[in-house]
Structure formats: structure tokens, C-alpha cells
Amino acid sequence: MPLDVPGATHLHSGKVRDLYSLETGHLLMVASDRISAYDFGLSPGIPDKGEILTRMSLWWFEQLQDVVPNHVVSTDVPERVRDRAVVVERLDMFPVECVVRGYLTGSGLTDYHAAGEVCGVPLPDGLVDGSRLPTPIFTPATKAQMGDHDENISFEQMVEAVGAPVAERLRDLTLQVYSRAERIARSKGIILADTKLEFGARADGTIVLGDEVLTPDSSRFWPADEWQPGRAQSSYDKQFLRDWLTSPDSGWDRHGQDPPPSLPAEVVQRTRERYVQAYEQLTGESF
Incomplete structure (x- = not known):
């Protein structure tokens, strides 16, 4: 379930990100700790993943700003989603x-x-x-x-x-x-x-x-x-x-009908480390 963010109205949830509308006319894009693979959502999530993705994207946007404009308007976001969200343009x-x-x-x-x-x-x-x-x-x-x-x-x-x-x-x-x-x-x-x-x-x-x-x-x-x-x-x-x-080890058939199994703690930890x-x-x- 997406977070209830004060001052923001939830619009859409993707595989990892939740999108909200703001009264300014901009959008709030929140990166969750959800993770997907082979187009399946997996559980549990990867701790701190949303913050890492947000920080890394911001770093890359800065490296690329003379190549192509990006959608970031501000990193001034509600406290509840601090460090894992950005205010972006509507495109x-x-x-x-x-x-x-x-x-x-x-x-x-x-x-x-x-x-x-x-x-x-x-x-x-x-x-x-x-x-x-x-x-x-x-x-x-x-x-x-x-x-x-x-x-x-x-x-x-x-x-x-x-x-x-x-x-x-x-x-x-x-x-x-x-x-x-x-x-x-x-x-x-x-x-x-x-x-x-x-x-x-x-x-x-x-x-x-x-x-x-x-x-x-x-x-x-x-x-x-x-x-x-x-x-x-x-x-x-x-x-x-x-x-x-x-x-x-997972016992999962990627081409079968069953959803993927829960991720073991070691897989979660080692994925976070990467x-x-x-x-x-x-x-x-x-x-």
C-alpha cells in the first residue's frame, strides 16, 4: 500500500515508485523499498533501497544535465518521505x-x-x-x-x-x-x-x-x-x-503459474549490500 503523505494525493503505484499530485501542479515521486524481478513484485522489500535509488538518480541527473533536461524540480519533500522522494514536473x-x-x-x-x-x-x-x-x-x-x-x-x-x-x-x-x-x-x-x-x-x-x-x-x-x-x-x-x-534453491519455476517465493534474509541482505x-x-x- 502506498504511504499516506500529507498534502499529496496518491495517483498511481508502479513496480517500485508511487506517484502523488501536489497542489503546486507538480508531482511527488516516491521510491519505495519494493523490488521486482521478471515482472513480479517480490517480498520482503530491500531495506533503504528507495533512498539509494533516489540519491543515485539525483547524482546521475547532475552528471547528465548538459546532455538532456531532467524532470527534477525540488528535493524539498514532506518529512514522511524525506530522502526517498523528489518533486518533479508533469510530463x-x-x-x-x-x-x-x-x-x-x-x-x-x-x-x-x-x-x-x-x-x-x-x-x-x-x-x-x-x-x-x-x-x-x-x-x-x-x-x-x-x-x-x-x-x-x-x-x-x-x-x-x-x-x-x-x-x-x-x-x-x-x-x-x-x-x-x-x-x-x-x-x-x-x-x-x-x-x-x-x-x-x-x-x-x-x-x-x-x-x-x-x-x-x-x-x-x-x-x-x-x-x-x-x-x-x-x-x-x-x-x-x-x-x-x-x-x-528457490524452488520456483519462472515459466510456471505460481508467484515467486518470499526472499530469504540472506538474499535480502546481500542484495542491499550490492x-x-x-x-x-x-x-x-x-x-
Whole structure:
């Protein structure tokens, strides 16, 4: 259940974030400690996750402010959601996930094995799990509600959804954001394998970066000194949790009808440790 926040009216709850309207006309976006994987909400949540995601997004927005405008208006929020919420602009959000991949893994690897391409982008032969791609590729996806599945789509399908001029601009901005962020992360000893961005438009048509940005929820972060193509990579994100869910230890059939099991305390603790480590290593700040 979303929190009751004084002075704010609840509008919507997503997989992780709760959105409220404010009397100023702006929105209050609150990051919860909820966590999802494979489009399922999991329990219990990860302690402090909402605060880590909020802090990390704010740090990245600052690094990217000369690349693309962002939706943050203020960090002056009600006490009940202090440190895990931001006041943001109202935007007309585009109905696509803007995904960029610099390395091959996850659903991209599955698509590559099936067809030698990802979202209609042909790739060279001989790539393996964790391979660095010759150049980063833009691989959009549909947005999914809780319980539904994001689906990779081709650029042509994206054009049908938002029109060619907007699709081309979103592709270009996504690749620019990744280029900047990948260099920054690499300088901190982290490989940014891929990330998912969301954009919206102001009333005057200006495209703005919204939602979260470059967090362990929306990105794959790998330790650069442990990168070794041909195997699953060590990670600073929730891949550890995903791996447990699909292991025999969880007893869960990802393709069955039953919901995922509750997360053991050790999985919760180790996932939290990875989120904290990603934040501290990237920003140089203590959590």
C-alpha cells in the first residue's frame, strides 16, 4: 500500500515508485523499498533501497544535465518521505522503454541466440554472454504494468508508436546518455552493461529525462576488474536476486503459474549490500 503523505494525493503505484499530485501542479515521486524481478513484485522489500535509488538518480541527473533536461524540480519533500522522494514536473511520458546495450546479456543474449540480432539490430557471429558489442545499440521495449512482461520491439515498431522524429530523437538521446554514463562508470571501475531510460515531453515539446536514471534497478553494473565474457558476470545490481530466483534453491519455476517465493534474509541482505556498494563506488559518497 502506498504511504499516506500529507498534502499529496496518491495517483498511481508502479513496480517500485508511487506517484502523488501536489497542489503546486507538480508531482511527488516516491521510491519505495519494493523490488521486482521478471515482472513480479517480490517480498520482503530491500531495506533503504528507495533512498539509494533516489540519491543515485539525483547524482546521475547532475552528471547528465548538459546532455538532456531532467524532470527534477525540488528535493524539498514532506518529512514522511524525506530522502526517498523528489518533486518533479508533469510530463507527457512516451509509451516506450528506451534501452541501450553496450554488452550482450539477458534478454538480448536470448534474442541473439535465436536470430543473431537484438530488436532487429544484426550482430556479429561468435558473441557470448558478456561480450562487449562493437558499438552500443538502441533496443526499445514496451512498458509493462506489474505482472505483465516488457517486450523488446524493433525501431520500426517504436516509430509506429511515437512517430519518426520523436523516435529518432529518443534514440539519439539514449545513446548520448549511455556514452556519457559508460565513461563515468568505467572511471569508477564499473562496467555499465546496459540501461533503461524513460522520457517525457513538456507542453512546448521539449524532451525531458524522467523516472529514475542509471540505478541498479534500471541498469546492469559489473565490476570492471572481474569482467570475463563467456560466463555470467558478477554484478552490483539485482542480478544476484534474479539468479537466486532461477536457481534450484528457490524452488520456483519462472515459466510456471505460481508467484515467486518470499526472499530469504540472506538474499535480502546481500542484495542491499550490492545496491549500497554501487552507490558508494559510483558517487564516492558514503551511504
